Amino acid sequence: MLARVTLLAIHVLSAEGALYYPDARTSFLEHILVDNWGAYASNFSSAITPCARYVTQTGDAALKSGRTTAAQWIRVLFHDMITANVTAGTGGVDASIGFETARGEKSGSAFNDSFTFWRPFVNDAVSMADLVALGTVMSDNLCGGRMMQYKAGRVDASSAGLTTGVPAPETDLDTTLLYFERAGFDRADAIGLTACGHTLSSVHHGGIPDVVDATAVTPNNSNGGADFDSTRGVFGPLVVQEYVSWAGQKGGPLVTTSNISTQSDRRLYESDNNATMQALLAQGPDFLDTCVSLMGRAIDTMPYSVNLRSPITPMAIKPVNVTYDFGVDGKLKLSGNIRVLSAAGASSPSSLDLSINGYHASLTAEDSTGSSVFGTTAYFPFSVSSDLIRNAPSFSVSATSFALQGQIFVAPSMTTITGATVNATIASSGHACSSLSIEVHSPNRQGYTLAPKVMQAGGNLTAVAPRIDGCGLCRAVMQLADIPTDSIAVNALVSGGVVDTLFQNGGAVGW
Ligand code: HEM
Ligand SMILES: *[C@@H]1O[C@H](CO)[C@@H](O)[C@H](O)[C@H]1NC(C)=O
Ligand SMILES: *[C@@H]1O[C@H](CO)[C@@H](O)[C@H](O)[C@H]1NC(C)=O
Ligand SMILES: *[C@@H]1O[C@H](CO)[C@@H](O)[C@H](O)[C@H]1NC(C)=O
Ligand SMILES: *[C@@H]1O[C@H](CO)[C@@H](O)[C@H](O)[C@H]1NC(C)=O
Ligand SMILES: *[C@@H]1O[C@H](CO)[C@@H](O)[C@H](O)[C@H]1NC(C)=O
Ligand SMILES: *[C@@H]1O[C@H](CO)[C@@H](O)[C@H](O)[C@H]1NC(C)=O
Ligand SMILES: *[C@@H]1O[C@H](CO)[C@@H](O)[C@H](O)[C@H]1NC(C)=O
Ligand SMILES: *[C@@H]1O[C@H](CO)[C@@H](O)[C@H](O)[C@H]1NC(C)=O
Ligand SMILES: *[C@@H]1O[C@H](CO)[C@@H](O)[C@H](O)[C@H]1NC(C)=O
Numbered sequence: 103m104l105a106r107v108t109l110l111a112i113h114v115l116s117a118e119g120a121l122y123y124p125d126a127r128t129s130f131l132e133h134i135l136v137d138n139w140g141a142y143a144s145n146f147s148s149a150i151t152p153c154a155r156y157v158t159q160t161g162d163a164a165l166k167s168g169r170t171t172a173a174q175w176i177r178v179l180f181h182d183m184i185t186a187n188v189t190a191g192t193g194g195v196d197a198s199i200g201f202e203t204a205r206g207e208k209s210g211s212a213f214n215d216s217f218t219f220w221r222p223f224v225n226d227a228v229s230m231a232d233l234v235a236l237g238t239v240m241s242d243n244l245c246g247g248r249m250m251q252y253k254a255g256r257v258d259a260s261s262a263g264l265t266t267g268v269p270a271p272e273t274d275l276d277t278t279l280l281y282f283e284r285a286g287f288d289r290a291d292a293i294g295l296t297a298c299g300h301t302l303s304s305v306h307h308g309g310i311p312d313v314v315d316a317t318a319v320t321p322n323n324s325n326g327g328a329d330f331d332s333t334r335g336v337f338g339p340l341v342v343q344e345y346v347s348w349a350g351q352k353g354g355p356l357v358t359t360s361n362i363s364t365q366s367d368r369r370l371y372e373s374d375n376n377a378t379m380q381a382l383l384a385q386g387p388d389f390l391d392t393c394v395s396l397m398g399r400a401i402d403t404m405p406y407s408v409n410l411r412s413p414i415t416p417m418a419i420k421p422v423n424v425t426y427d428f429g430v431d432g433k434l435k436l437s438g439n440i441r442v443l444s445a446a447g448a449s450s451p452s453s454l455d456l457s458i459n460g461y462h463a464s465l466t467a468e469d470s471t472g473s474s475v476f477g478t479t480a481y482f483p484f485s486v487s488s489d490l491i492r493n494a495p496s497f498s499v500s501a502t503s504f505a506l507q508g509q510i511f512v513a514p515s516m517t518t519i520t521g522a523t524v525n526a527t528i529a530s531s532g533h534a535c536s537s538l539s540i541e542v543h544s545p546n547r548q549g550y551t552l553a554p555k556v557m558q559a560g561g562n563l564t565a566v567a568p569r570i571d572g573c574g575l576c577r578a579v580m581q582l583a584d585i586p587t588d589s590i591a592v593n594a595l596v597s598g599g600v601v602d603t604l605f606q607n608g609g610a611v612g613w
Contacts, residue, residue, distance in 0.1 A: 123421045123504060126227035126591070126603060128414055131254050134223070134236060136416045136443065138244070138474035141481055146240065147474075149219055150175070153245035153302070154335030158215045168318075168327030170334060171219075172245050173303030174212040175237030176397075180299055181213065182234050183403050185265040188286040191406030197230035198259035200551030207268040210309040217552035225605060226543035226591035230553035231256035235401035242397060243475055245302065246337035248390040250398055253410040258553055271305075271313050271356055271364035275373055278366065285403055291396060293370055293378040298393035300330040300367065301341040305355040313359045330354030339389040342382045345371060416476040418443050419502050425604075426508045427515050428529070429487055434571045436508065437485035440465065440499050443477050450480035451500070458506075459494035461486060492572070493531070510538065512592045512604035516575070519590060519607045522582040527575050528563065528594045528602075535565045535576035537596060544582045544590035554587045 122129035138147040149157040150172040156164045157171045178199065186194035203213045220233040232254045239250045269278040282292035307314040307326025318326035327334070331341035332350040345353030352358050356367035371379050382389050402410060424438030436458065444450045454465040465482040472479035482499075496505045509531050516527035524542055528535075540561050545554035561578030569575070582590070586607070594602040 127254050130228050132414050136474050136476050137472050140472035141470040166322045166324050168323035168325045170303040172241035174216055175241050178216045179234055179238040181268050183400050184268050184285050185263050186285040186403045187265055193263045193265050194403035195231050195235050195256055196259040197553050198263040200553040201262035222588045224545050224554045225589045226556050229256050229258045231258050248394050250394050251413045253413050255410045257408050271366045275369045290378045294392050295396045297342055301337055304329045313355050313364045328355040346383045426511045428570055433487040435487040436491045440482040442480050445477040454482045454499050456499050458497040459490045461488045461490040510594050511602045512594050517606050522585050524580045526592050527577045529573040531573050535563045539595045540578045541593045542590050544586040545588050546584045557583050
């Protein structure tokens with residue numbers, strides 16, 4: 103759904119205008135980051151809580167698989183990232199791995215498993231590459247690590263990357279270090295990043311039989327996972343402790359396997375006579391800060407052509423689904439929900455003051471609240487159909503003001519998607535249909551990867567009578583190339599500039 107909130111005044115019609123707060127990308131990704139459990143939770147974190155969970159199979163099969171989704175997500179990030187060449191400024195986190203699952207170095211189900219889960223979250227504002235990075239941030243944040251900063255703006259590759267070569271268990275040390283160096287990580291970084299990656303989960307007989315033999319496969323561990331440390335579902339320093347003190351899992355199968363050529367972690371950890379591993383151990387729990395730093399560099403490894411936005415931080419007051427539309431009574435209305443985030447321990451406000459252009463109301467919170475590592479969320483819904491909302495330049499909740507534009511908007515109740523057909527209506531109080539245009543951006547299936555490709559379609563707007571509550575209606579019926587994989591962005595434009603966007607049909611996952 104949409105938030106018809108903009109920081110730009112309506113007279114700047116040529117500039118990109120009404121959008122989700124503060125923009126669609128930030129709004130959606132902040133939602134995944136912050137709305138973890140309870141009211142309006144994003145479904146994203148359900149895959150990795152509890153952290154030893156495996157979502158790809160269901161029921162007993164998942165519990166007994168010996169696989170771990172939180173870990174799969176981090177490994178996907180590593181494999182997508184490590185083919186970067188930072189000297190050439192190519193590769194990095196660009197979801198190109200989706201096209202590369204047939205390469206021997208990227209075989210196994212982990213990559214497509216993760217993309218299958220992430221696919222419904224991709225739309226015009228959210229790239230698969232941003233989700234690859236967010237997967238690692240969420241796994242770290244929710245499974246025992248310290249908070250990672252998250253920036254968005256990654257761009258999906260449109261084909262497989264040209265650079266090949268991912269460290270595998272049998273890769274010799276020099277080649278392994280060369281791959282890390284190519285991506286901007288020196289020896290100590292490589293050791294640290296690998297120890298951080300290898301704190302969750304296991305090496306599996308199913309996929310890596312040269313490292314873990316068939317004896318690992320049991321009815322309770324059907325994929326034959328042999329764990330890196332004694333806490334498979336906890337992101338923490340235990341893997342380092344167990345390696346250095348030669349206890350428990352002793353650093354895991356890539357250290358201890360009897361097949362010497364596949365002892366890649368042992369070769370790497372010993373390559374500086376254990377100096378880095380000992381230094382990591384000496385950090386104690388602050389090992390987690392090293393992981394935040396190294397994994398932070400990994401998620402921000404990108405082609406020169408891509409620039410990330412500023413970090414996404416949890417918003418204290420966030421308008422959600424704030425939109426103009428028409429009520430069943432045919433009256434213009436402005437409705438939505440205000441999310442208030444309170445730090446853990448602090449209490450949520452019991453009411454909020456809403457003002458719109460001289461209209462005032464006191465909002466009360468819904469009963470159910472949400473929660474996350476950032477605190478508790480409470481929701482204050484509203485729906486106003488007073489004449490005062492017409493052309494209101496802004497609204498404010500408890501002294502925080504948000505700019506609005508209601509002069510041209512895609513009407514949610516009159517915009518439907520049926521299969522691959524979009525029937526969209528733009529309402530405008532002052533513009534003739536001939537001065538408006540419409541464009542839809544829909545995520546669609548493409549060949550060779552599970553990452554959707556965002557496609558554009560246009561249409562011709564025609565006026566439909568009668569006017570409703572002072573607004574003229576312009577309608578277009580458009581055909582998409584295929585049934586969209588998730589929500590489509592319907593853009594209203596004036597002179598080629600977007601003045602409003604509605605994300606419609608969030609699919610099963612929703613927003
Ligand atoms: C020398 C470098 C590395 C080698 C040779 C290597 C190799 C492997 C292998 C063979 C597995 C087992 C996969 C399976 O059976 O499912 C694995 C698992 C894993 N690796 Fe690495 N890895 C390396 C570095 C890294 C790094 C730098 C990270 C991330 C920061 C990482 C993250 C993971 C994770 C999270 C798993 C568990 C995956 C799962 O359970 O699905 N690895 N690695
Ligand atoms: C926003 O609207 C969507 C679609 O109707 C709905 O699924 C979601 O629960 C709403 N979120 C909030 C916070 O009201
Ligand atoms: C949410 O994710 C879980 C896996 O964690 C999945 O089983 C479920 O179908 C998803 N729900 C929706 C509405 O997509
Ligand atoms: C990275 O790219 C540079 C410049 O194109 C090239 O000279 C170098 O060989 C590449 N590095 C690796 C390890 O492939
Ligand atoms: C050891 O691993 C290597 C490299 O993967 C493989 O070629 C070899 O067959 C393995 N040896 C045994 C005894 O499993
Ligand atoms: C398998 O797990 C179940 C509980 O999930 C447990 O009762 C059973 O003892 C386990 N079997 C073995 C062989 O470990
Ligand atoms: C590195 O540490 C491991 C685990 O304590 C030990 O087995 C190994 O001999 C050490 N290697 C070197 C070169 O110090
Ligand atoms: C498009 O939707 C409107 C209602 O919003 C409906 O009246 C109209 O018949 C639809 N047009 C088509 C071609 O489906
Ligand atoms: C992953 O999915 C893509 C796209 O559907 C497919 O082409 C590829 O073969 C799959 N890879 C694996 C290993 O199943
Ligand atoms: C819009 O109308 C023009 C002129 O009639 C036509 O050529 C074009 O195909 C139409 N576009 C769409 C998307 O229907």
